Amino acid sequence: MSYSFGNNSLPPIKLIPLDDRTAASATISKKLSGKTAKIKAPIDIRWVKVQEFLRSSNIRPNSRKLYERELKRFLGWTELHYQELRPRHLGHYKEYLMEDVQTDAGKALTKNSINSALTALKSFFKWLTLTYPDMISTNPTVGVKFEKVPLPPAQSLTSQQMQQVWEALEFLGETKQRDTALVHILSHGLRAGEIVDLNVGAFDGKLLFLADTKTDEPRLVPLRKESRETLGNYLSWREEQGEQMMSTSPLIVSHHNSRKGERLSYHGIYFAIEKIGELANIPNLHPHQFRHTYATELLLLGVDPSHAKRLTGHQSEKAFRRYTLRSEQEAAIAAYYRAIGEEKVE
Structure with a gap:
């Protein structure tokens, strides 16, 4: 048995625009109906976890600002995901703080400033390994040592x-x-x-x-x-x-x-x-x-x-x-x- 189709026997093709929430629209921009679909920047899941840490931890306001600043600096230094980090990476980051980072006055960070940055990292990764052991089971900051700082004298008033x-x-x-x-x-x-x-x-x-x-x-x-x-x-x-x-x-x-x-x-x-x-x-x-x-x-x-x-x-x-x-x-x-x-x- 044979079939034949006339030129007008097929139904017209209807173009259905993809919803901008699909995976396709997240990776490519297409012109649909004369308009360019907007592509949203992917959310950095690493920063999401930092924000969760800052909200859930009992951190005082001043410490919270310091932690946020130092964790933001760390994420700007590396693109590695948390599960990819190893102690050697944190060791390299400490070297970066000691050798490359400068204050607004153009001076190297003090030992106290370096220790403050390490404290923020150690606190965050301790929380992360306890809260999300499936994401990261080993704390990469454990082997990173603080800088030795002489005990400051008491600033007592006479x-x-x-x-x-x-x-x-x-x-x-x-x-x-x-x-x-x-x-x-x-x-x-x-x-x-x-x-x-x-x-x-x-x-x-x-x-x-x-x-x-x-x-x-x-x-x-x-x-x-x-x-x-x-x-x-x-x-x-x-x-x-x-x-x-x-x-x-x-x-x-x-x-x-x-x-x-x-x-x-x-x-x-x-x-x-x-x-x-x-x-x-x-x-x-x-x-x-x-x-x-x-x-x-x-x-x-x-x-x-x-x-x-x-x-x-x-x-x-x-x-x-x-x-x-x-x-x-x-x-x-x-x-x-x-x-x-x-x-x-x-």
Whole structure:
């Protein structure tokens, strides 16, 4: 049997444009109906995992910015996928940081900066291997060593400098009550970030309860009598100004026009202390110096180092060693002057 078809017996051919979500449109651009289909850039799955890490990890805001910057720099250095990375690649990257990367001033990175970059990488890959073992089962950063950095000395303030700080507070205007309370809290060893998170309910009239700390371990901080009274007066003053105080209200508030009455930020604390330093004639005064001063004073007073570590919230023996070194040196100097019958020279 034979079949024959006329010229018009076939149905007309209908062109059906491919949806731009198909694989074809992701790799090639075609002109359809006189228009050029847009091609979306492929998503870098490596950066997606970095973003997930930054969201899911308990990282403080400043550390989060540093981690994001360093992980972005690493992904710009290599196109290898995570499962392709080996310890030698991370070793080459460390060499790159040491030899090729420069600061804005054109100088090589310091050992501390290199260690910060490595810390970001080590934290990320530790999280990645635990969260996605099917993607990457071995942490490629394990064999990468930190640069050896000498233990920095404690940046404690002298008794004379502390006196200058207390005197400078008297020259403040609108922020006097707030900043006096702030300095009293800082002088009990709290980190600036810990103060930011404190609510009114954290103060019971004697102690400060820190639920959210850098080490993720809650701690209680006993306050001196003068500090308890100063903090209580500050809170009473805020009520007198018409503020409705609740246990969830921020313990320390901002006086900035755009944030008045809101929680004092991390940068707000630094700015307040910097201003006090200018009035006290102490260049580059920063909040962490009060923490160093508190830790050193505890040891000079004879407080057991284990108790001092608990009060300051230190976990690292190495980090705490700077304070024991300072206190041992101060004790030795005091012993010398006692032995020769002279007063210690400040």
